[in-house]
Amino acid sequence: MKKTMRILEFEKIREQLQKFTLTVPGAQKVAAMHPLTSIGEITVRQQETSEAAGIILQKNINFRGSSDLMPLFTRAERGGLLGPSELKEIENFLRALESLKNYFLKESEMEERFPRIFKLVQGMQIFPHLTLELEKCLTQGGEIKDSASGLLFSLRSEERSLQGKIRQTLESYLRTPHYQKYLQENIITMRHERYVLPVKQEFRRQIPGVVHDQSASGVTLFIEPLPVLELNNRLRGIKGRIEEEIEKILRRLTTLISNHYPGIISSYEAYGELDYILARGRLSVLHKAREPSLNNRGIIVISKGRHPLLPPEEVVPVDVHLGRDFNTLVITGPNTGGKTVTLKTIGLFILMAQCGLHIPAAEGTELGVFESVWADIGDEQNIEQSLSTFSGHMLNIIEILSKAASSSLVLLDELGAGTDPSEGSALAMAILEELHSRGVRTVATTHINDLKVFAHLKEGMENASMEFDPLTLRPTFKLLIGVPGQSNALNVAERLGMPRELT
Structure with a gap:
């Protein structure tokens, strides 16, 4: 029927429906939508749409959208490593899934009034322990929390202590008139992940230290004074250990995702199906x-x-x-x-x-x-x-x-x-x-x-x-x-x- 659908401008209906989807799986189902020929299957779809329209008109359902998570689930299942922001996206989906299911289960009349959608939601598996573990380790912005492990907490505390000591030492140069005249600017900056001072080229010997870089014109040298050299070395070592610990945490969380792969995929697909059904309901409401x-x-x-x-x-x-x-x-x-x-x-x-x-x-x-x-x-x-x-x-x-x-x-x-x-x-x-x-x-x-x-x-x-x-x-x-x-x-x-x- 593809030619007939084009002649009758059915694609414009599909475009309207597409705008109501909030997930990638839901949008994919709209893109694959085609006329069925079994009256039984069509009746089921029609009843789902009726239930969706009823929910939209009568209930304040909190259905949250999500990005395309399938590549993340697949990478985790194949042994790849997920980053903090990617894990946060998965956590947000799992929380939305949990919120949706709790909403349907706590409303006593949902099963009676919307039986097909209720059955779909009821069949969605939730993962509270996994969600809590992700929440424990990830900030709202998708970064690893200090509390993700005892070792990470200790390492980041030491990192902040060293950074404070380095800044304190370098600020003494900024405050001392003897050294101020040697500086191109009265600031502390970074080169190659080390704290340095911008020193005028002609005064390089007045502030003993290691030159890490120079300006394009050559008039400014970025020098790490000798008093902070050891502190910077220690800081760099701590940063390396922090990266190692974060990778271990990410690997542990990714493995947890992988261990729950079948159930998560099943719920993700069901969530997309519900998105597709709700989109049909919203289109019904739009057209009365x-x-x-x-x-x-x-x-x-x-x-x-x-x-x-x-x-x-x-x-x-x-x-x-x-x-x-x-x-x-x-x-x-x-x-x-x-x-x-x-x-x-x-x-x-x-x-x-x-x-x-x-x-x-x-x-x-x-x-x-x-x-x-x-x-x-x-x-x-x-x-x-x-x-x-x-x-x-x-x-x-x-x-x-x-x-x-x-x-x-x-x-x-x-x-x-x-x-x-x-x-x-x-x-x-x-x-x-x-x-x-x-x-x-x-x-x-x-x-x-x-x-x-x-x-x-x-x-x-x-x-x-x-x-x-x-x-x-x-x-x-x-x-x-x-x-x-x-x-x-x-x-x-x-x-x-x-x-x-x-x-």
Whole structure:
């Protein structure tokens, strides 16, 4: 159905849904979303969406987003080392998981009102001991705490003590007038992880020590005075031991993640699934949509359906039905009267419903589940192949005729147009006759008058038209089933000033 989804602009619906996801797994599920064909599976998806919409409207659910953690879990499982900030991301996810599960379990009515989502959350495994261990070792900013181990606490205490002694010694140079005149600036700085003073090049012998660097111009030397040389050496040794201890802590925490890999992955995927379900609920709320009734008999009943991609203040709700008294519907009416929008609304509703999305329509809407949906709408000409508009449409229709069956829905826009009217009419009738004989549910729009007569005489076919107001000379965008379209050319011409004797 990929081509039909493109023609009906389903990707814009997908984009809307994508914006509501808060996790990478949730977004991936939206990207992989496609129409299902099992009424049982679709019903489950629809019920999940209904529960999600109910939770969003009635509950203040605290569902937190997360970054893409799968590469981190995989690296830990394969023996790699995770950094402090990466471990913090995992801790934040585990806390969100724990908070979510506690929220669902403490609310007594959750299981009764939202059974499918409750079951999904209930099945999520939480890891309180792992979470506490990560919290013990990591700051809010994703750094290793001093308290992560007794040795690290001792080493960092000694590090701060040495840093204090070094700064105290160097500040004595800054405060002493004898040395101030030798300094380029009255500051303490760092070179190669050692504390140094910026000394004027011509006074290098006035402050004995080790030169670690010089400025680009060469006028400043960065000297480590001899009194702090040993202190800096000791500090460097402490820093090396700190790095070793931090690596041991990171290795221990990474191993804990690896040990819980299967359970964490399972919960992470379930969390992403819930994100996907909640996104569908948010889209339902956005469109003021509802769960449609479903059937496997090819029956379509749309009550006050609103095209989901049109501005709400502009869209005119449409009522349309198909599959009970007739399987083929031929819609006529003026250009810009709403025929194509009606066609796209029907197609989008079917695709959305079979993806588990709610439908922006009134109560009583019922949709059939189709094995395939085919559409020929708009200008499909292929410039590279030098195909005309008519040829482009014919290629599409030939493909449709080769694959459409009784379990298919076919949508044809401006059937028979783009060629000689008499030939177009004959071809359109033959196409409709063939689809109709197979039991295919078909909706076609046309300007050809002969098709109105054809549909009227053929059992199982029905005419419809887009209503036109002759007083305002404007379409009302309402679909009238059972009423063939009328030519309004004479009425329009007369109201525009054409002499009556010519009309």
